[in-house]
Amino acid sequence: MKFKYPSRGTAPMDSNPACRRGAPATEDKRIRTPLEDAVVEDLRSGDRVLVSGVIYAARDSAHKRLVELLDRGEELPVDLKGQIIYYVGPAPARPGRVIGSAGPTTSGRMDPYTPRLIAATGLKGMIGKGYRSSEVKKALVDHKAVYFAAVGGAGALIARCIKRAEVIAYPDLGPEALHLLEVEDLPVTVINDCYGGDLYTEALARYSIKEVPELPLGKDPALS
Amino acid sequence: MTRIITCDEITRAVADLCREANYYLGKDVRGALEGALAREVSPQGKDVLNQLLENAAIAAAEEVPICQDTGVAVVFLELGQEVQVQGGYLYDAINAGVRQGYTEGYLRKSMVYPPLDGRNTGDNTPAIIHTEIVPGDKLTITVAPKGGGSENMSAAVMLAPAAGIRGVKEFVLETVKKAGPNPCPPLIVGVGIGGNFEKCALLAKKALLRPLGEPHPLEGIAALERDLLESINCLGIGPGGFGGRITALAVHVEIFARHIASLPVAVNIQCHAARHKSITL
Numbered sequence: 001m002k003f004k005y006p007s008r009g010t011a012p013m014d015s016n017p018a019c020r021r022g023a024p025a026t027e028d029k030r031i032r033t034p035l036e037d038a039v040v041e042d043l044r045s046g047d048r049v050l051v052s053g054v055i056y057a058a059r060d061s062a063h064k065r066l067v068e069l070l071d072r073g074e075e076l077p078v079d080l081k082g083q084i085i086y087y088v089g090p091a092p093a094r095p096g097r098v099i100g101s102a103g104p105t106t107s108g109r110m111d112p113y114t115p116r117l118i119a120a121t122g123l124k125g126m127i128g129k130g131y132r133s134s135e136v137k138k139a140l141v142d143h144k145a146v147y148f149a150a151v152g153g154a155g156a157l158i159a160r161c162i163k164r165a166e167v168i169a170y171p172d173l174g175p176e177a178l179h180l181l182e183v184e185d186l187p188v189t190v191i192n193d194c195y196g197g198d199l200y201t202e203a204l205a206r207y208s209i210k211e212v213p214e215l216p217l218g219k220d221p222a223l224s
Numbered sequence: 225m226t227r228i229i230t231c232d233e234i235t236r237a238v239a240d241l242c243r244e245a246n247y248y249l250g251k252d253v254r255g256a257l258e259g260a261l262a263r264e265v266s267p268q269g270k271d272v273l274n275q276l277l278e279n280a281a282i283a284a285a286e287e288v289p290i291c292q293d294t295g296v297a298v299v300f301l302e303l304g305q306e307v308q309v310q311g312g313y314l315y316d317a318i319n320a321g322v323r324q325g326y327t328e329g330y331l332r333k334s335m336v337y338p339p340l341d342g343r344n345t346g347d348n349t350p351a352i353i354h355t356e357i358v359p360g361d362k363l364t365i366t367v368a369p370k371g372g373g374s375e376n377m378s379a380a381v382m383l384a385p386a387a388g389i390r391g392v393k394e395f396v397l398e399t400v401k402k403a404g405p406n407p408c409p410p411l412i413v414g415v416g417i418g419g420n421f422e423k424c425a426l427l428a429k430k431a432l433l434r435p436l437g438e439p440h441p442l443e444g445i446a447a448l449e450r451d452l453l454e455s456i457n458c459l460g461i462g463p464g465g466f467g468g469r470i471t472a473l474a475v476h477v478e479i480f481a482r483h484i485a486s487l488p489v490a491v492n493i494q495c496h497a498a499r500h501k502s503i504t505l
């Protein structure tokens with residue numbers, strides 16, 4: 001069977017003026033922290049959202065410490081009720097700047113801690129990139145929370161949305177310390193909503209080309 | 225004739241390369257992102273590509289890293305056999321350059337030692353250094369910072385030779401598919417075929433240094449690169465994993481002779497923040 005180049009012959013959406021460079025693909029929704037249930041209920045997988053307000057930055061090490069505190073029945077250094085955690089380990093700020101580049105890190109590493117944090121603290125949102133576990137997705141449905149992705153690798157762009165950054169706990173962790181960030185119109189996309197919607201799965205269903213193209217099996221270049 | 229290169233020169237060069245590689249996305253990558261934008265059909269995919277191009281422009285203008293994960297400093301040396309390094313030990317000079325570049329350039333330090341339950345070394349050293357001795361009296365240094373997100377999705381396998389090209393192709397596709405949105409697509413996929421266990425991994429990494437748009441010189445391998453790219457872009461993962469036609473910008477394959485009993489294959493996944501910068505002293 002001959003190879004078909006995937007970008008040809010598919011229904012073009014290029015004609016949609018909203019898709020042109022610089023314009024958002026869909027109408028943005030604006031939200032502000034802390035989040036009420038009603039706000040979370042309004043968000044669906046695939047929505048583009050602009051987040052404003054205070055959010056908290058934490059990675060694996062900070063998560064581990066937070067969950068250890070919960071295990072010991074001690075108080076957390078921050079009240080996470082209705083809040084959003086951003087999975088980020090920022091680059092250091094140049095003098096006079098609020099923060100260095102600050103794009104998302106891979107969320108899957110936080111999966112072991114997330115359901116516990118959601119259930120115990122009333123955490124309502126997470127921002128990161130990449131797949132979540134089925135346990136996390138279930139916790140989102142059970143406790144009405146939402147998982148967003150920011151664009152991985154767009155750290156310089158995202159840093160512009162951060163107006164204030166403070167280390168509030170675990171300074172010994174360096175870039176992994178628990179930070180408070182005040183953000184304005186941070187662009188994110190809903191991946192997992194509180195109804196079980198999952199953009200990553202929906203995207204594959206929509207854009208993958210099922211006919212598996214086959215290689216012309218003649219001479220084997222790897223072995224010649 | 226021996227030619228003398230001092231450790232100070234090397235340290236300075238490495239420090240500059242660390243900063244430049246992290247601030248300025250290569251012209252070839254920017255061109256490939258522009259090209260991807262023209263071909264992408266998914267609105268969300270286009271949105272991501274737009275953000276990446278804007279991000280690259282901001283990073284260059286403000287001299288901040290393209291991505292906050294400024295990575296492991298991977299350093300490739302092509303050391304002419306007539307070069308004599310003076311004023312200290314070559315690898316110390318490289319690490320001093322990494323220390324200086326990452327500290328003074330406001331780059332993130334991500335190295336932890338010891339690897340289990342360790343501490344951040346505080347200056348992003350040690351670098352991972354690969355040295356090749358070549359003819360001549362020059363030293364070419366390439367700094368290729370590599371983030372964790374895409375490195376984590378990389379994989380190697382020892383195939384049976386009977387698996388052939390089909391086995392290679394299936395492994396590459398399976399690796400990219402499994403990675404999904406995690407390694408920040410659109411990707412550059414480096415593939416090493418042949419050699420042995422460690423050689424194929426190094427081939428895959430070196431494949432990432434080739435400029436985008438430059439096919440492998442052997443037509444058979446260039447055809448394999450094209451076929452793999454087309455198959456990967458059928459997966460539908462798209463920019464950011466939000467869905468679309470552009471999951472990879474390029475596939476680069478490098479090959480080496482192999483043992484009669486094995487067909488090693490390695491896939492090194494590179495995110496769109498494909499950073500590398502070289503200098504010849």
Ligand code: SF4
Nearest residue numbers: 153291371373408495
């Ligand atoms: S995978 Fe690449 S672009 Fe994504 S966060 Fe890591 S270094 Fe940055």
